Amino acid sequence: MTNKKSRTEENNFKVKFLPFETIVEVPPGTSLLDAVKTASLPLKTTCGGKGTCGDCVIQIIEGTYHSKPSAALSDKLASRGFSLACQTEVKDNITVQLPQFRELDIKSIVDSKFFKEQRDNISGVYELNPSVKKIELLLSPPTLEDNYSDLRRIERQLQKELALKKIDCEYSVLKKLAQTVRKNKGKISIFLSLSGKQATVIDVAPQSEGKKLYGIACDVGTTTVALHLVDLQNEKILATASSLNQQIACGEDIISRINFAQKPGRLKKLQELIILTLNNLIKKASKSAKVSISDIYLASVSGNTTMIHLLLNLEPRYIREEPYVPTFNQVPTILSRDLGLKMNNEGRIYCSPAVGSYVGGDITAGLLCTPILRDSKKVALFIDAGTNGELVVGNKEWLMTCACSAGPAFEGSGIKCGMPASEGAIEEIKMLDSGEFKYKVINGTKPQGLCGSGLVDLLAELFTFGYIDRHGKFNEKKAGKKIVKTEEGKGFLIEEGKNCYWGKDLIVTENDISNLIRTKAAVFSACSVLLKNVGLGFDKIDSVYIGGGFGQHLNINNTIRIGLLPDLKREKFHYLGNSSLLGAYLILLSDKNKDLANEIAEKMTYIELNTEPTYMNEFTGALFLPHTDIKLFPSVKQTLNL
Numbered sequence: 136m137t138n139k140k141s142r143t144e145e146n147n148f149k150v151k152f153l154p155f156e157t158i159v160e161v162p163p164g165t166s167l168l169d170a171v172k173t174a175s176l177p178l179k180t181t182c183g184g185k186g187t188c189g190d191c192v193i194q195i196i197e198g199t200y201h202s203k204p205s206a207a208l209s210d211k212l213a214s215r216g217f218s219l220a221c222q223t224e225v226k227d228n229i230t231v232q233l234p235q236f237r238e239l240d241i242k243s244i245v246d247s248k249f250f251k252e253q254r255d256n257i258s259g260v261y262e263l264n265p266s267v268k269k270i271e272l273l274l275s276p277p278t279l280e281d282n283y284s285d286l287r288r289i290e291r292q293l294q295k296e297l298a299l300k301k302i303d304c305e306y307s308v309l310k311k312l313a314q315t316v317r318k319n320k321g322k323i324s325i326f327l328s329l330s331g332k333q334a335t336v337i338d339v340a341p342q343s344e345g346k347k348l349y350g351i352a353c354d355v356g357t358t359t360v361a362l363h364l365v366d367l368q369n370e371k372i373l374a375t376a377s378s379l380n381q382q383i384a385c386g387e388d389i390i391s392r393i394n395f396a397q398k399p400g401r402l403k404k405l406q407e408l409i410i411l412t413l414n415n416l417i418k419k420a421s422k423s424a425k426v427s428i429s430d431i432y433l434a435s436v437s438g439n440t441t442m443i444h445l446l447l448n449l450e451p452r453y454i455r456e457e458p459y460v461p462t463f464n465q466v467p468t469i470l471s472r473d474l475g476l477k478m479n480n481e482g483r484i485y486c487s488p489a490v491g492s493y494v495g496g497d498i499t500a501g502l503l504c505t506p507i508l509r510d511s512k513k514v515a516l517f518i519d520a521g522t523n524g525e526l527v528v529g530n531k532e533w534l535m536t537c538a539c540s541a542g543p544a545f546e547g548s549g550i551k552c553g554m555p556a557s558e559g560a561i562e563e564i565k566m567l568d569s570g571e572f573k574y575k576v577i578n579g580t581k582p583q584g585l586c587g588s589g590l591v592d593l594l595a596e597l598f599t600f601g602y603i604d605r606h607g608k609f610n611e612k613k614a615g616k617k618i619v620k621t622e623e624g625k626g627f628l629i630e631e632g633k634n635c636y637w638g639k640d641l642i643v644t645e646n647d648i649s650n651l652i653r654t655k656a657a658v659f660s661a662c663s664v665l666l667k668n669v670g671l672g673f674d675k676i677d678s679v680y681i682g683g684g685f686g687q688h689l690n691i692n693n694t695i696r697i698g699l700l701p702d703l704k705r706e707k708f709h710y711l712g713n714s715s716l717l718g719a720y721l722i723l724l725s726d727k728n729k730d731l732a733n734e735i736a737e738k739m740t741y742i743e744l745n746t747e748p749t750y751m752n753e754f755t756g757a758l759f760l761p762h763t764d765i766k767l768f769p770s771v772k773q774t775l776n777l
């Protein structure tokens with residue numbers, strides 16, 4: 136059943152992938168899996184396309200296709216449009232929803248309990264004073280006596296109102312200046328990019344056009360990307376949008392992306408993918424807030440050093456080669472037209488400063504959201520357990536930092552049942568005495584997988600109930616029928632496919648468990664080494680601030696039970712959520728936060744864990760639940776009788 140009218144000139148068909156709206160053209164009969172690869176989008180293919188693992192399941196929203204039947208997909212699901220990409224041929228223009236790509240459930244943490252309570256105590260400044268301003272002017276008409284140029288008359292008035300020392304003007308503004316100043320009887324809106332006492336006119340419009348001033352705050356993570364669209368005249372967040380970073384098709388962590396970038400043309404491709412991700416989010420946010428993209432004049436971006444290099448198309452290889460030197464720590468302001476971001480052509484883009492190759496602008500921005508720099512006596516620990524684990528210890532007087540390659544497990548990547556914290560993710564899970572699980576799914580839909588907080592809970596519950604031992608190995612005798620065979624070895628059944636969105640059993644494999652244990656061990660051992668370097672024990676920590684992509688509901692007891700975080704009094708812990716995004720928002724709102732972020736970056740001393748002789752020992756010790764040295768976890772020892 137082909138639709139001849141809908142075919143493209145070359146007789147190819149268009150395949151549209153949601154939610155990215157990425158469109159590729161493929162010849163008739165192409166497998167959907169090949170179309171996914173052509174579009175550079177990720178899809179799990181554990182069996183390599185043999186049609187046996189069921190991991191490449193997608194949902195066809197519109198269009199005709201032909202699928203071979205497979206035991207890995209039930210008839211019921213097939214009748215609802217679900218299909219295995221490797222077993223499906225394109226027979227028409229077609230629209231496909233990819234699994235785990237539904238919009239991530241990132242909430243604005245400006246409304247979080249922590250931020251509401253601590254807003255006046257944080258290291259950053261919470262005020263509205265952005266570096267791009269909109270000024271309304273009434274220009275008196277030129278006369279024979281006052282026949283200064285249009286620009287000179289604008290400068291004269293701006294100098295009077297803002298006491299500026301120097302004013303520049305973009306060429307694009309000059310080109311439309313004569314008409315604009317005369318269109319609305321001299322009533323004009325001027326858009327200024329300010330830096331101290333210097334300003335550049337970046338746009339001008341008749342007041343009658345009612346142009347607004349908006350900005351975007353973005354967190355460019357290795358796994359996920361999130362942004363807030365903000366009204367810069369009243370600091371209101373108008374819309375939030377988030378998705379997976381489309382670069383994920385080229386590697387799940389920063390090292391594999393740096394390696395990917397080494398072949399000709401690949402660095403450019405990585406840049407295009409992150410720009411595409413950001414532009415889709417900007418489009419989505421501005422559509423939902425009914426905002427014109429040309430009214431977005433400022434962007435504040437925070438991300439790890441590699442992500443910012445890839446965003447700016449800068450060679451990233453020296454980040455991973457000894458002595459681990461990035462191209463920059465503080466990026467100059469970039470113009471949106473140079474990057475191709477969907478905002479006003481003269482829009483300004485600011486990236487948070489990095490400390491070094493492995494402690495990036497996401498950490499300096501994140502620290503702005505904590506009270507760490509307010510106190511000279513108390514010692515705080517900041518942990519960002521994203522795809523890369525970064526830690527900072529210190530206070531107003533000193534800051535020490537390190538990074539560990541934790542891997543993306545707690546962001547749901549690289550785990551069979553893992554997914555980012557988006558609709559359909561199990562974010563809380565408890566085991567009942569009967570051995571059944573009770574869980575809470577984001578947006579209350581059928582479960583599709585587990586996000587970071589769900590995975591922490593799952594590991595803690597399996598351990599507490601004795602289904603896994605301290606090495607993370609299954610207790611098969613106890614688990615009985617719960618142990619199932621998978622393409623990746625033994626697994627533990629969490630939920631049967633008939634109760635799950637994609638119709639596949641939700642299973643955590645033994646490999647996944649060791650992956651999660653390695654991740655938690657990397658973070659905990661980095662913590663131990665960092666503290667030993669400054670001669671402090673865990674007991675000297677007054678507060679612990681946790682950021683990262685776990686989701687909204689991290690259970691602190693469970694993070695301690697699995698040995699991810701130290702066994703301290705629970706009231707010392709504060710879960711921040713996406714602190715990188717909140718930091719980017721603070722920088723967007725106030726120029727003062729740029730200076731503070733630079734100050735933080737300058738102040739931090741970086742420890743390279745690769746050259747720390749004790750790190751490997753610490754890491755090996757942490758590869759147990761909760762730790763080889765159970766004395767470090769007295770509360771877990773007591774509760775579980777270890």
Ligand code: FES
Nearest residue numbers: 184186189191221
């Ligand atoms: S890759 Fe399609 S079923 Fe395994």
